[in-house]
Amino acid sequence: MENYSEQENRLESIIPVKTLMTRTEQYRQEREIKPAPPRYRNEMGKYIISRNTEKCTRCGKCAEICPQGVHVLKSGYRYFLEPKSHLCFGTKCIDKGCFCVTACPNGALMIEENPMMKVLGDNRWPAEMILATWKMAETGDVPDKDYALEYETGNSGGGFDRIRFRFPDKPPAGLKEEDIDTSLLLNRRDDGRPKIKIDVPWYGGGMSFGSVSNTTQLSKARAAVAWNTFTCTGEGGYMERMRPYDDHVITQVATGLFGVREETIQRVPIVEFKYAQGAKPGLGGHLLGDKNTPAVAMMRETVVGIPLFSPFPFHSVYSIEDHMKHIDWIKHINRRALISTKVSTPNDVDMVAVGSYSAGTHIIHLDGGYGGTGAAPEIAKKNIAMPIEYAVPKVHGFLVAEGAREHVTLIASGGVRNPYDVAKAIALGADGVVVGTMEMVSLGCVRCNRCSSGRGCPRSIATTDRKLAPKIDLEWGAQRIINTYNAWRNELRRILLRLGLRSVAELRGRSDLLMHLDYTNDVEYRP
Amino acid sequence: MPEKYHIETKPVPPRRPRIGKYGIVDWREDCARCHNCVKKACVYDRYREEMNYIRNLDDVDALFFDCMGCFSCVQECTKNLLRLSINPEYENLGNQYWTPQIIQTTWLQAETAKIPVSGAGYGGKFSGYGFDSMWTDMSEIVRPTRDGIHGREYISTAVDIGRKPSMLKMINGHAADIPPVISIPMPLIIDMMPENYSVHDLDEVIIETAYRTELITILDSGKWPLNIKDAEKYLPHIAFYFKADAEMLPAPVIKKTVFAEVEYSPSYKKRISELKSVNPEIVVAVRIKLDSEGVNRAVEIADDELEVIHIVADMNGSQTGVTKPQFVKDMIRTIHRTLIENSTRDNITIIAGGGIALPEHMVKGIICGADLVSVELPMLVALECRLCKECVPGRLCPARIDDISFEYGTGRMTNLIAAWHDQMVELMGAMGMRDARRLRGDTGRAMFFEQLEEEIFGKLFGTRKQA
Numbered sequence: 001m002e003n004y005s006e007q008e009n010r011l012e013s014i015i016p017v018k019t020l021m022t023r024t025e026q027y028r029q030e031r032e033i034k035p036a037p038p039r040y041r042n043e044m045g046k047y048i049i050s051r052n053t054e055k056c057t058r059c060g061k062c063a064e065i066c067p068q069g070v071h072v073l074k075s076g077y078r079y080f081l082e083p084k085s086h087l088c089f090g091t092k093c094i095d096k097g098c099f100c101v102t103a104c105p106n107g108a109l110m111i112e113e114n115p116m117m118k119v120l121g122d123n124r125w126p127a128e129m130i131l132a133t134w135k136m137a138e139t140g141d142v143p144d145k146d147y148a149l150e151y152e153t154g155n156s157g158g159g160f161d162r163i164r165f166r167f168p169d170k171p172p173a174g175l176k177e178e179d180i181d182t183s184l185l186l187n188r189r190d191d192g193r194p195k196i197k198i199d200v201p202w203y204g205g206g207m208s209f210g211s212v213s214n215t216t217q218l219s220k221a222r223a224a225v226a227w228n229t230f231t232c233t234g235e236g237g238y239m240e241r242m243r244p245y246d247d248h249v250i251t252q253v254a255t256g257l258f259g260v261r262e263e264t265i266q267r268v269p270i271v272e273f274k275y276a277q278g279a280k281p282g283l284g285g286h287l288l289g290d291k292n293t294p295a296v297a298m299m300r301e302t303v304v305g306i307p308l309f310s311p312f313p314f315h316s317v318y319s320i321e322d323h324m325k326h327i328d329w330i331k332h333i334n335r336r337a338l339i340s341t342k343v344s345t346p347n348d349v350d351m352v353a354v355g356s357y358s359a360g361t362h363i364i365h366l367d368g369g370y371g372g373t374g375a376a377p378e379i380a381k382k383n384i385a386m387p388i389e390y391a392v393p394k395v396h397g398f399l400v401a402e403g404a405r406e407h408v409t410l411i412a413s414g415g416v417r418n419p420y421d422v423a424k425a426i427a428l429g430a431d432g433v434v435v436g437t438m439e440m441v442s443l444g445c446v447r448c449n450r451c452s453s454g455r456g457c458p459r460s461i462a463t464t465d466r467k468l469a470p471k472i473d474l475e476w477g478a479q480r481i482i483n484t485y486n487a488w489r490n491e492l493r494r495i496l497l498r499l500g501l502r503s504v505a506e507l508r509g510r511s512d513l514l515m516h517l518d519y520t521n522d523v524e525y526r527p
Numbered sequence: 528m529p530e531k532y533h534i535e536t537k538p539v540p541p542r543r544p545r546i547g548k549y550g551i552v553d554w555r556e557d558c559a560r561c562h563n564c565v566k567k568a569c570v571y572d573r574y575r576e577e578m579n580y581i582r583n584l585d586d587v588d589a590l591f592f593d594c595m596g597c598f599s600c601v602q603e604c605t606k607n608l609l610r611l612s613i614n615p616e617y618e619n620l621g622n623q624y625w626t627p628q629i630i631q632t633t634w635l636q637a638e639t640a641k642i643p644v645s646g647a648g649y650g651g652k653f654s655g656y657g658f659d660s661m662w663t664d665m666s667e668i669v670r671p672t673r674d675g676i677h678g679r680e681y682i683s684t685a686v687d688i689g690r691k692p693s694m695l696k697m698i699n700g701h702a703a704d705i706p707p708v709i710s711i712p713m714p715l716i717i718d719m720m721p722e723n724y725s726v727h728d729l730d731e732v733i734i735e736t737a738y739r740t741e742l743i744t745i746l747d748s749g750k751w752p753l754n755i756k757d758a759e760k761y762l763p764h765i766a767f768y769f770k771a772d773a774e775m776l777p778a779p780v781i782k783k784t785v786f787a788e789v790e791y792s793p794s795y796k797k798r799i800s801e802l803k804s805v806n807p808e809i810v811v812a813v814r815i816k817l818d819s820e821g822v823n824r825a826v827e828i829a830d831d832e833l834e835v836i837h838i839v840a841d842m843n844g845s846q847t848g849v850t851k852p853q854f855v856k857d858m859i860r861t862i863h864r865t866l867i868e869n870s871t872r873d874n875i876t877i878i879a880g881g882g883i884a885l886p887e888h889m890v891k892g893i894i895c896g897a898d899l900v901s902v903e904l905p906m907l908v909a910l911e912c913r914l915c916k917e918c919v920p921g922r923l924c925p926a927r928i929d930d931i932s933f934e935y936g937t938g939r940m941t942n943l944i945a946a947w948h949d950q951m952v953e954l955m956g957a958m959g960m961r962d963a964r965r966l967r968g969d970t971g972r973a974m975f976f977e978q979l980e981e982e983i984f985g986k987l988f989g990t991r992k993q994a
Contacts, residue, residue, distance in 0.1 A: 040602035082607055119549065119596065119611045122650025158653025275668055279648050282665035282957025286644070312956070313668065323668055347664045347974055355668070369662060372648040378632065379642065379950045381649040383887045384665050384957050386974050390983045397986075415648070428987075437648060448597045451646025458570040458597035462646060468570065511987045519988035 015336070019266040027244035029225040029478065033140035033486050036479040038086075039444060039472070045086030046131065046149065048114045049100070053079065055108035062100040062109060066093075071100065085114070086131075089146040096146070123155045124370065125437070125447050129417060136487035137442035137480040142419075152420045159389035160421045162517045165495065172500040180493045181503035184432040186270070187338050187362050188407050194336055196269055198229040198432075200489050201504045202422060205413055205436035206252045206274065206342075208236025210287050210296040210308075211374030211451070212440075212462045213469035219477030220439055221245035226482045227489075232272060232434075235285055235310055237299040238264040250340065253330070255284055256310030258300040262333050270363070271330045272340040273323075275313060278371025278414035281344035281385040285310030286375055291456050293464045324359035331360070338362040340411070344384075345369055345391035350398035357399065357408045365434060366391045368414025372437045374462055375452030388414045389428065396429025396509055419491035429509045442484040443477055531680055532712040534740055534945035536640035539938035543911050543926060544580075547592035548617045548631070551600065552610040565600040565609070574600075592617065621914045624657075624843035629884050630908055633943065637909035640942035642949050657844055657854045658888045660976040666959035682955050684713040684948060684963045686899050688786065688876050689810045690834040706834060707808045709743075709785050713948050714899035714963050715889060717744035717906055718880050719768065721842045724907055726918040727928045731755050732936035733906060737764040739937060740944045743786055745901070748773045751780060759783060768814065769798055781805040788812040788837055791824065796831070812837045812878060818848040822858050826865045829875050837878040838862065842904055844882015855882050856895050863896020863968050872896075872968075886950035896968040909939040 015023075049070055058080065063071040068087040073080045090111065093099040101109045120127035132151030135143035143149050153161045184201040187193055204220045211234060218241060224231040225248050232250040233242065237259020242249055246267045253260050254274035265271055276282060287296070287308040297304040317323050327339050340363035341356045343349065353364045368388025373381070392412045399405040412425040413434035422433050437445070443461045450456075456463030460471035492504070501507050512525030566574035573594055592614045601609045620627040632643050654660050689708035696703050717733055719725065730750060737744040738761055748767040755761065762783035767776060771792035781787070781802060789798045791813050799811045812835035815825050825836050838858065846852035853861075859879050866872035879892050880901030892900045908914065911926040918924070955963070958972050966972065980991055 040599075042602045042604065042607045044598070044602065116598075116601070116611050119613055120598070123652055124648070124650050156651070156653040161653065276665070281667075282959070283953060288644070317668060320668065343667050344665060346667050347971070349667070352667045370649045370653075373646065375644055375646050377642045377644050377950065377953055379885075379887050379953060380957065381645075382651060382659075383891075384663050384954065386662055386979060387653065390979045393983055393987060440647075445647075446596075446598045447647055447650060448595060449645040449647045449650070450595055450597060452644055453595075453646070455570060457646070458595065458599050514987070516984055516988040518992055519984065520990045520992065522989040523987060 016266060019263055022243075022263070023246065023267075024243045026247055027222065027225055029222045029482075031226040031482065031486075033483055034479055035140075036138055036476055036483055038134060038138060039476065042082075043084070043086035043134075044114065044116060044120065044131065045088055046114055046117060046128065046147065047085055047088045047090040048112050049083035049085045049088050050110050050112075051080060051083055052108045052110070055106045056080065056104075057106055057108075059105065061103055061105060065098045065103050066100050067096075067098055083109075089144075090148070092146045092148060121447050123157070124415065125417060125441070126150070126155050129154055130441055130446065133418070133438060133441045133484060134444070136484045138483065140483035140486040142487050142491050151418050154417065159387050160415065160417075160424050163389070163424050164515050164517065165420075165423070165427075165499065166513055166515050167498045168500060171498050175497055175500060175502065177490075177493045177497050179502070180496045181505070182489055182492055182496075184409070184504065186409050188409055189362055193338055193362070194269065196338060198227075200227050200229055200485060201426065201432035201492070202416075202435050202488075203229045203250070203432075204231035204439060205372070205434045206232035206234035206250070206272065207374070207436065207462075208234030208252075208258070208287075209239050209299055210236040210291055210293075210464060213460070213464055213472070214239065214241060214295075215469060215472045215474050215477055216440075216443065216461050217242065218245075218474055219443065219472070219481055221248065222474075222478035223439075223481035223485055224248040226478075227485050229485075230270060235259075235274065236287075236296065237301075238267070239299065243267070252342075253326075254310050255312060255314050256300075256308065258302075258308070258310070265330060265337070266334050268334070269336060270338045270340055271334060272342055272363075272365065273314075273326060273330075273361075274342045275317075276342070276344035276367070277373065277376075278344045278367035278369050278385065278388070279373035280376040280380040281346070281367075281369065282312055283377065283380055283384075284312035288375055288452055290453075291374075291464060293466075296464055320355035320359055323356060327360045340365050342367055344371075345386045345388065345414070347386070349386070349391050350395050353395045353410075354398060354402050354404060357402075357404045361408065363409045363411055364395070365411040365413065366395060366430075367434075368412070371414030372440075373451075388412050388416070388425065392425055392428040392430045393511065400509075419488040419495065422488065422492055423495045423507065424514065426504060426507045427510050427514050429511070431508055432504075438484060438488075439481050442480045443472060532684065532741070532948070534640075534941060534948065536942045536945045537938065538639055539935055539942060540638060541634065541911055542931070542935065545593050545634075546616050546620065546631070546913075547594060547614060548627070549594040549596040550592045550612055550614045551594050552612050554608045554610075557606055557608055559606050561605050563605075565603045565605075568603070569600060570597065571595050619913075619915075622843070624882065625884055625904065625908075625914050630913060632885070633905055633908040634911060636946035637939040637943040640945045642946060642953065654976040657882065658856055658885075658891045661856070661891055661894075662974045663887070663890060663894065663954050663958060664972045664974060665957040679952050679956050682952050682961050684951055684955070685710055686714040686963050688812075688835055688878070688899070690832070690874055690876070693873055707785075707810050709810050711743060711899070712741050713944075713951065714893055714897075715944070715947065716742060716766070716878065716899065716901050718839070718901035718903040719745050719747060720903050720907060723916065724842075724904065724912075724914075724918050726920055727907075727924070729907075729910075729928075729936065732931070732933060732940065734761050734765060735933070735937045736906070736940040736944070737761075739941050742944070745788055748776055751776050766812070769802075771795070771798075775801055778805045781809065784809060786810050786812070788814050788835075791815045791828070799833075810834050812876075814839060817841075817846050817853075817855065817858050817881065819846070821846065822853075822861050825862050825877075826869070829862075829866050829871050830869065833875055835876040835878060836862075837880065837901065839879075839901070840881030842881060855879060856891065859892060859895040859897050860970075867968075886947040887954065889947060890951055890954045890966070891973065893963065893966045894969060894973045898964075898967050905943060906940050909943040910936060911939075 117127040132149040220231040235254035250270040341361040342365040369385035412430040451462035455465040515521040690706040766786040817840040840855040844855040879897035
């Protein structure tokens with residue numbers, strides 16, 4: 001197997017001279033885990049600690065016993081800083097003997113559950129999962145158990161949220177976490193194209209410039225470089241600023257063909273055909289007029305301020321044979337590219353997947369009905385196409401039955417929120433996943449659903465507004481995503497360790513390692 | 528190209544203060560009066576709006592709840608004085624079935640006539656009760672038709688109401704005894720309000736809405752004569768409902784209507800004959816309550832050469848009069864399938880009502896086997912009704928529905944119907960369907976929770992435990 005970088009010296013033989021001449025030096029991003037503290041002044045936590053300044057005598061007892069640094073009295077200051085509630089373990093401290101509320105000799109401290117936990121997030125991304133992801137983005141690992149943040153499942157009441165792993169009582173001896181292989185091979189065809197392997201079993205989903213800011217796109221790109229994986233341009237064109245990340249970029253060819261040129265196709269190692277998006281299957285793309293700023297319009301070669309639609313479907317593709325012509329077209333233009341085909345999850349998704357494999361795709365990317373979006377009709381998000389939890393085993397099983405499973409990479413997306421979801425999707429039959437919302441949450445998304453409105457995201461992530469977008473610093477953004485990737489990789493390895501598996505590849509299709517809380521779980525496993 | 532169904536709409540703002548989901552709780556006592564107060568930085572300028580709102584406040588009971596819930600001010604306040612909370616008034620909207628979310632989205636559609644669009648993925652439950660336990664299908668790559676976003680002008684939402692015999696009778700080379708059929712441009716009729724919500728006199732507004740949208744509304748026959756100018760022009764858009772003991776309306780009125788409905792009773796056939804004797808071209812439906820006998824009754828009388836059956840569950844879509852009620856979706860499926868087995872399904876039109884709260888319910892009801900649906904409460908909710916169950920004569924309506932203007936009422940209801948129509952086209956476009964008539968009973972264009980669970984998870988995890 002060879003990484004993309006190993007082929008670089010052979011690029012000259014496969015990239016057209018003109019494209020090679022425009023190639024820029026590739027950005028190097030170290031895979032270094034550094035603290036990336038939250039960018040808001042009042043970080044939210046599960047609990048709120050409040051101090052009665054009239055009762056407080058500034059004896060310092062609270063600061064002394066709190067291992068988390070919730071209470072800070074800066075030298076030279078008369079009063080304590082506002083308690084850093086987001087660091088608080090809450091009532092867990094009672095068991096640990098460091099409960100500041102009872103330790104305070106003057107009864108000046110009060111603790112309460114943060115009432116905003118009921119407001120933050122939703123059933124799929126509950127408040128605790130968002131807070132946990134923020135911790136991952138800050139520290140590079142999953143939150144300490146003492147925070148008691150439930151991030152393994154959400155409250156949707158079905159799918160991943162009702163599936164659990166059957167962990168053996170004891171992990172097998174001799175297996176070490178650091179030896180577990182999390183890499184993912186993206187090309188399983190022996191077709192002479194590069195055997196691209198990424199270091200983690202996920203890559204970043206397509207988000208166009210327009211739907212998200214320049215900084216957000218570049219943050220994703222830097223994280224992709226650091227983790228030797230990929231990010232995707234989405235459909236909004238290929239920004240010049242993305243050029244230093246070419247080797248880790250998937251460029252998307254979607255129905256609007258915004259910014260798609262032969263030259264952009266030749267730049268990248270993977271080209272993705274987007275037939276549909278899980279959040280709005282069958283409806284095409286939609287960028288609201290407000291987000292079509294001059295910069296976006298220039299990129300997409302359109303008029304400022306008008307809503308932009310990507311039609312559905314490709315009007316040149318109405319059969320698998322047409323699809324094959326598309327794939328052949330790209331393969332001809334870019335002789336080194338792998339082809340990914342992104343489809344949503346209709347009833348016949350298994351047939352579509354096999355058809356796409358027959359047409360020559362390397363990667364089948366299934367985007368489930370509950371996938372992310374920058375803007376979609378609410379009726380579509382909730383009602384069209386099946387959730388990814390059904391689609392993955394359905395397609396996996398069909399590919400196995402057709403004898404095609406070992407020749408194609410199956411990628412799942414649309415509701416993969418945490419490392420447990422990654423592992424569950426793989427155990428259900430995927431090879432890897434595509435992530436999107438987790439990257440947004442890492443950057444501070446609160447799931448307020450306003451990405452589509454007016455100036456766009458008030459959290460400065462999914463916006464191209466000239467005042468809002470610069471509020472995120474690129475270094476910070478990249479580090480947050482790099483950290484979350486690290487947390488996910490660590491946790492994924494811990495899951496595999498507990499299951500006694502040496503690699504992610506060994507987990508694929510191992511539904512016998514799963515159980516569903518609503519089922520009898522008495523099926524004999526047939527690999 | 529045939530004339531396209533188009534509903535004229537214009538924004539109709541609410542009369543009452545908006546009941547938003549979020550509100551900011553502000554502990555002002557400790558405010559440092561910063562010059563760079565986060566309130567000035569609200570992306571949506573809500574604090575300034577709130578100030579202006581309070582300045583011009585009419586009602587002391589109506590606070591400002593239009594926060595977008597982004598937490599930015601909460602997280603940036605220098606003194607950490609702001610908290611985001613869910614508006615308790617929002618939580619009190621509707622009931623378990625008619626959730627606050629449904630009420631709010633209906634208000635939005637009635638105001639703007641637009642399809643609600645939002646960012647970020649779906650955040651709700653994996654599946655749920657009733658219509659939430661099914662998904663509509665879409666068509667990927669290999670499509671049955673060449674629809675899509677640029678083919679939507681070819682999608683027809685029209686349906687027919689009437690008896691459709693499987694073969695023609697030919698007399699002297701001409702088709703004879705062809706039963707009358709009405710075509711309406713979308714699969715929806717406006718039904719009478721449920722008993723608890725029929726206090727307000729909205730007949731004029733509803734009738735005008737039916738007229739503007741080219742649809743039909745059902746109206747109790749006891750309400751004739753109408754106190755409306757030009758009442759006769761509206762008659763083709765009114766279907767009079769005759770209770771078993773109702774008096775017959777004057778013949779000139781019946782002659783100008785195209786559709787009528789009669790209560791199911793031992794004498795319903797006689798009542799149909801009376802109507803047909805006055806106006807042979809009238810289509811007559813039999814209204815059947817979906818109580819413990821509703822499903823059987825609907826199946827039985829379908830054999831009686833009826834034209835239309837209108838099955839009606841309660842306002843929450845539930846069967847009435849039983850301890851374990853079925854949901855309207857399942858009752859539609861049972862009736863539809865049984866009629867197919869009896870080879871009578873294609874002869875008759877089924878209108879299904881009760882619990883149709885959202886446009887996807889309309890589409891899903893049709894997929895389950897209805898030809899079209901009837902709606903009632905969404906029309907009331909369009910007028911800012913909160914379904915507070917306080918509809919009692921003499922009691923103050925929180926939505927002040929008795930005070931609405933004619934233009935406001937018709938505008939809001941028309942907007943809602945237009946938004947529903949557009950959303951139906953979205954779903955049909957995704958499915959690759961060009962004709963709403965083809966959607967009827969096409970469960971291949973849907974995926975059911977129970978079915979997917981059994982087919983996919985059943986193989987992996989065994990038998991699903993009973994709840």
